[in-house]
Amino acid sequence: MFFVDTIEIAGLGNRSYLAGGERTAVVVDPPRDIDQMLEAAARRGVRISHVVETHIHNDYVTGGLDLARLTGAAYLVPAGAAVSFERVPVHDGDRTLIDTDLALRALATPGHTPHHTAYALEQHGTVLAVFTGGSLLIGTVGRPDLVEPRLTEDLARAQHASAHRLAAELPDTATVLPTHGFGSFCSAGQSAGSETTIGKERASNEALTQDVDTFVTRLLAGLDDFPAYYTHMGPVNTAGPAPVDLTAPAVADAEEIAARLAAGEWVVDLRNRIAFAEGHVAGTYNFEADGQLATYLAWLIPWGKPVTLLAASAEQLACAQRELVRVGIDRPAAAATGEPAAWTPEGTDLAAFPRATFADLAECRRVEDPVVLDVRRASERAAGFIQGSVHIPLHALHRRLEDVPPGVVWVHCAGGMRAAIAASLLDAAGRDVVAVDDSFTAAEAAGLPLRAA
Structure with missing residues (x-):
């Protein structure tokens, strides 16, 4: 008997896992808020005996150290990760018994990071699944440019080799259980679907269907900006995060x-x-x-x-x-x-701004020449943009407000959420703004002239 429970971290596009047998279980790549992992183990009636990391994460603060301390679990971290806390260093080929007939076998899979390690879940010597972290994802791989720019091409080549190692050493029936790839910016591309196997990836994943030079060229060409806070995640995780504090903040009047x-x-x-x-x-x-x-x-x-x-x-x-x-x-x-x-203090008016659709923008442009601000990422804009629009990605806007031309600003993204953030930044800066709360697919139907980069 074995189980694998998936814990979705939807806001970050990641997954963590609880896997085990009748009495004990392992947690893979836990988030900072470990209570949900404890609750999952309690529902299963198992003790968390091991906590493992596939790599030192760049996109979130791990709860691994705190969870291991709290439960007394062994904390397994790839040996190549230079961390500042006590842990069990994991080397390629290490085998760890999780329950009576369940074990994890470590597979060195550098690429997303130099020390990245995947873990094959085995029962009686048969591989049931593989926790691939930021290595082999659904239809893609983890991006190789988060550690050090000078290492990016070498790590991209390592990603190709690691994907081929997993495909060569694991059976087609093995379930692939990645940490990234569900909207995470740690993914080098967009994942299609929510589940896969080694066999499915062998047939469709570009890391397994392209030669290394073609794969690396296309992978590097497709890399987009990643969140600025990633710079701070690695050092925090290497030092060992402090226990989480979710007590209510002070109330402000x-x-x-x-x-x-x-x-x-x-x-x-x-x-x-x-x-x-x-x-x-x-x-x-x-x-x-x-x-x-x-x-x-x-x-x-x-x-x-x-x-x-x-x-x-x-x-x-x-x-x-x-x-x-x-x-x-x-x-x-x-x-x-x-x-x-x-x-708001008594006697102070609230601020407000209008929302609109792309059809409203098209109607406005028939009689006026408003500023149209596109806050999508460069990769999105490359697929098509409104002729005459100004492009400032949302993540750069707060530093480039002075680059927005004078006049009423109609701001749009792909679906409305980022446009709303941008509109609030502009509104706070005293600009007249209209938030286009609409799908970009409606722009062409509204008669707005589009261009491709």
């Missing part, structure tokens, strides 16, 4: 919120973009709690700057706080819940 805004701190409104556009505290930024909150807030905010969170409810605030600790934003400076009228 309207006067404190105004004071924090006046001091240049970030005050973030977590409500949905429709509610924010209709009325919000002037100077606040809108990062929807239901969007990719952790990714985009951590990407844009100057690292270490205090952040105050405004939420519609205590539940929304708690969920946001949980997401943020996963990327190292540990303690909000303050928080408030409720409605924006309560967050």
Whole structure:
């Protein structure tokens, strides 16, 4: 008897796993908030005997060290990772017994990082699955450019070799269980589907269907920007993260919120973009709690700057706080819940801006020449853009507000979420803005002239 439970970390596009037998289990690549791993083990009625990392993560703070300390589990980390804490160093070929008839076999798979290690889950010597971390993903591989620019091409070649090693040594029936690839920026491409096997990847994954030179050339050409906060994740994970603290932040009243805004701190409104556009505290930024909150807030905010969170409810605030600790934003400076009228000093008006569709933009352009700001990433814009639009990716906008031409700014992305963030940044800077809350696929149908890069 064995099981593998998948724990989705949807906001970051990652997965963690709990795998085991009747009595004991292993956790693979746990997130910072380890309570969900403990709850999963409790539901299964098993003890967590081992915690393993496939690599030192660049996109989130691991909960591995804290989980191992709390449960007394052995903490397995690739031997090549230069960490500052006690752990069990894992070498290629090491075999670790997890339960009576379940074992993990370490497979050195450098590429995503130099020390990356995959783990084959074996029962009676038969490989059932392989935890591939950032190595072989669904239809793609983990990106090789997160460690050191001078290593990128060598690591890309190593990714190709590692994928071929897994395909050569593991049976086609083995389930592939990656950590990245479900929206994570650690993925070199977009994954298709939610499950796969070695056999399926052998037939379709470019790392396994292309020669190494073709694969490396195409892989490197397709790499896009990655979140700025990644720079801080490796050092935190190497040093050993502190235990997570999810206690509620201090409550801020309207006067404190105004004071924090006046001091240049970030005050973030977590409500949905429709509610924010209709009325919000002037100077606040809108990062929807239901969007990719952790990714985009951590990407844009100057690292270490205090952040105050405004939420519609205590539940929304708690969920946001949980997401943020996963990327190292540990303690909000303050928080408030409720409605924006309560967050603004008496006698102060709320700010607002209009929302629109691409059809509205097309109608406007028939009589005016508004500024059209495209905040998608360069790879998205390359596939087609509105003729005459200005391009500043969202992650660069807060540093380039002066590059936005004068006039009313119609800002768009691919679906509306990033446009809402951008609109809030522009609105806070005193610009007249219209947030295009629409799918970019509607632009051409609306009669807007498109060009390809």
